[in-house]
Amino acid sequence: MREPLVMGNWKLNGSKEMAKTLITELTQELSDVKGCRVAIAPPVMYLDFVNQLLINNGIIHLGAQNVDVQLSGAFTGDISAAMLKEVGAKYIIIGHSERRTYHKESDAIIAKKFAVLKENGLTPVLCIGETESENEAGQTEAVCARQIDAVLTILGVSAFKDAVIAYEPVWAIGTGKSATPAQAQAVHKFIRDHIAKQDKAIAEQVIIQYGGSVNDSNAAELFTQPDIDGALVGGASLKANAFAAIVKAAANAKN
Template sequence: MRRPMVAGNWKMNGDKALVQQLLGHFKSNIRAENADVVIFAPYPFLYQAEELLSASGIEWGAQNFYIEASGAFTGEVSLGMLKEFGCKYALVGHSERRTLFGETDEMCAAKVKAALGAGVIPVLCVGETLEQRESGVTEDVVGQQVKAVLELVGAEGIGQSVIAYEPVWAIGTGKTATPQQAQDVHAYIRKVVAEQNAEVAEKIQILYGGSVNASTAEELFAMTDIDGGLVGGASLKADDFVTICKAAE
């Protein structure tokens, strides 16, 4: 049976005081015994995550990174630097990175490969826009995003990763895919992986990300192929995130 996961993506939000408050609350109220719990904090707050979450059972990670180990790449952060702060996970290809910063399927595949090589678990984000869903090409879009990674790292590599399906039209909009809509895409993603390796497909964690909140989490997580959530705004609300984690556990 796959172990559930709940990941909180804070995006570019927070300050030292809020981070102290949130992490303290999570540490006191989230057991993380029957589910993996991960916080993706902005770079400046990773030191607080390491300081406050060590030995709590809650993991932390980065929202982005650059594929090179070092060099003249002003403004970028390497995987080695992230590991210095105890990061176990890193997001790859979040829809905001794809749409706002031009990250392509090929770039995302290269980042997955770099993360695996550095011993960091990549959380690969895939998903379609509203226009693509209404045009009936959801599976084509999501399938290509997954296949680009499979082509570079193979089933073995993707099996060491986590996948997060995030319909772009449901991020930060308050809209959520119905549990069945989400389940259908999750099942399709598992099918794409199974075409290369059925065992890996059965074991890989696939999260749903798209305005997951305290009231929708339980029904979403009950779906066969949904193994947890990549949570945005609700991860900045202490009690709501705890409720979501309990739904996964």
């Protein structure tokens, strides 16, 4: 059985004081939770600080919000996979719609990021999803397939072993809108079936999260769906009680 992963993406938020308080409260809230992996992705400035807070934690894993395709060199402002690994990060978000939109990251660039993470023993959290206009035009499956195929084409289906996919409909991110559980399940099943065309075993083990205005009110119903394996959480991950409720809902649904 797949163990769900609930990951908090802090985006451009946080401080040292906030990190200390949030991690302390989360550790207390989640001390008895079994059957769900938990990760947080603070801004890169706080990765080492948060890593120190998580030493001997045993509950929360460290993640990061982005990576560069290069390992070293004259690339001002970029962060390499080797650096992320050295600082203790494990789950690395790539392909988030905000990176695709604001930084013009293409499917090809994101596939290269996926490759460099795998090469360095890190776990890619590949974000995919359609815009509102694409959704209204009935292109959801085509968009998701294209974004997955960018990885399949250069790396093959084996690259998705021990990887994570986060289906995040762009129209639901930070908008308060969310796909219904049935809508989300349909897309998650499509994603799994699309990978299964090349390897059923890998498709069955790949973690497929849902993201897009996930909160403590809608999480439980989402997680009862058979192909939804946890969530990539934005705003709600900044509040210990809300984030903990989402983790508990994922654990309860799968247990």
